[in-house]
Amino acid sequence: MASANENENVRYEPDESPPPLIALGAGLQAAALIVAPVVLTVVIVARIAKQSEGYISWAVFAALLISGITTVMQAVRVGRIGAGHVLIMGTSGAFIAVCVAALVQGGPSTMASLVVVSSLFQFLMAARLSLLRRVFTPVVSGTVIMLIAATVVPVIFDSLGDVAADASPAAAPAAALATLITVTGLVLRAPAAWRLWSPVIGITVGCVVAAFFGAYDAQPLRDAPWIGVAIGSWPGLDVTPGAEFWALLPAFVVVTLVGAIETIGDGVAIQRVSRRSRRATDFRVVQGALNADGMGNLLSGLLGTLPNTTYSTSISLAEVTGIGARRVGVIIGAVFAVVAFLPKVAAVLISIPAPVAAAYLLVLLGLLFIQGMKIIIHDGVDHRKATVAGVSFWVGVGFQNGWIFPDLLGEGFLGVLFGNGMTAGAIVAIVMVFFMEATAPRRSRLEIALDMEELPRFGDFLRGVAEQYGWGSPAAERLVLVGEETLSSLLEEPPDTSGGPRNLLVTTRPYSGGAELEFLCASEPENLEDRLTYMGEAPDIADVRQFSFRLLRHYASSVRHQKYHDVDIVTVRVDRPS
16 A cells, blocks of 8 residues: 555656656647746737837747756756756746836837846846745745735736627627637646646637637738748847836846745746655755756846746646656747748737737736735735735725825836835735744854763753743653754764765744754755655664654654755754643
8 A cells, every 4th residue: 555655646757767758748738738838828918018029039930948947957956056857937927017118118129128137136036945934934924915916907808809890799708708618628628638738729719719800810820931030120229228118127136036926936846746756845956956947047037038937837748747857848948949930830829809918918927916815825924914915905905006195106217116016015015024023032053163072061051941931840851852953863873965064053933832943054965754654654663863863753844945055944842742
């Protein structure tokens, strides 16, 4: 009988090589599913901003090429760039609102410069991910994701009636309704395999209905060559940014960091669905995914197209097919790159009528809004988190719709900054989280050498903490036991370093019903979470180390081991005995 920690659905893990035909089939299927949203997001943004057809063709080419390159990067992992898993990259829907504003106010070159500068913050976040874990909390990321949907949906509603003047009055509602009914019907009732194809089927049905009412223009498809690149339409970079650049830069930085949060979630999830044996999350994989994401954004800015991000569809495809082999990611990226040089294929997607694309995006944005809610709720909602989420969300909606002091803000820097509801809401949420962190009970800190000789000093420190929290002697000794066993576990394996002295920083803080210990030290080769999971299944105690791990498993209420490049963070919670 399989263990509860075994995933029997996985047929091929990342390091394994499926037969060529299986890998090719899985790669072609995934590419066929993802190529439509990659192109559609670019087309919708450019059309809303009234950009030329030449620029649209170039932006689509660049988006497909960069998506292909970065998908391969994610799979093969070059140094610290890439996750080493099948994470499909594509145009980011989170940037729709800010990219429309940049194109309208400054043009493609201003947008390109904004994307280049904001991408640097993603590299910084990847390098300092362990330090930012208390700022970009689930309540902040969930609220911002909800605001992304809330700010983009009005733009989508405006596109629902965008058809040619000579088309039938019923063309827009009929095409939009046909798309919406088809997509939602498949999502609600179709088998899992069919649900993955719901975007393609829904858009096809919508285009057929639009053509019946005279709202489908096939001329761009007929005019597009089979092979070629619209090189003359590259917008370049704005090397002398004006007021629009500086006013929009905070919004781009915030959206970039929000996209990074989404990538973090995808980097965590893809590890879960790509392995047969359940393992603790390796945040070095997440950092690699963030670096590849940042590289994609940097390339997108240099080529003048929309930024890209990881697609959560990667997780669904891995779950459905059971194939997590890196070879599949390479094939998907190669298909994207080839399609980029086939304008005729891209023209099929560019020709999709605006009401059809808008109806499809409406479903995606609805799911995105709920995803933001799930992130908040999954983290546990108390009165503090509810206040942060509720206030920041409605402040963002208020600023987005011009309901909050529009006359005072004007049309200058503050008007542009707070005119974007997602930026305004994110600022409010981050300020509130900072306030809670600054006014929380002060953490007790101890820095010691990672050495067995420090155990007595460490034990005295924990007894002092327990006394400070008002714990009695039995509870204090339980806290000391858990702390010492964690420290002993970190000492058991030699580090992957040159063997120099290592320091350990220990912080403690109280929480309702117990105390939390946080250990920060140099990177360790073994993950405590994995070891504790194994100990839950091992029938006998084979050595002294296993006895130590069993004590830790028994007395700690939770153990979380986060492995980053160059640093490990072990968080242990100990409930106070009644």
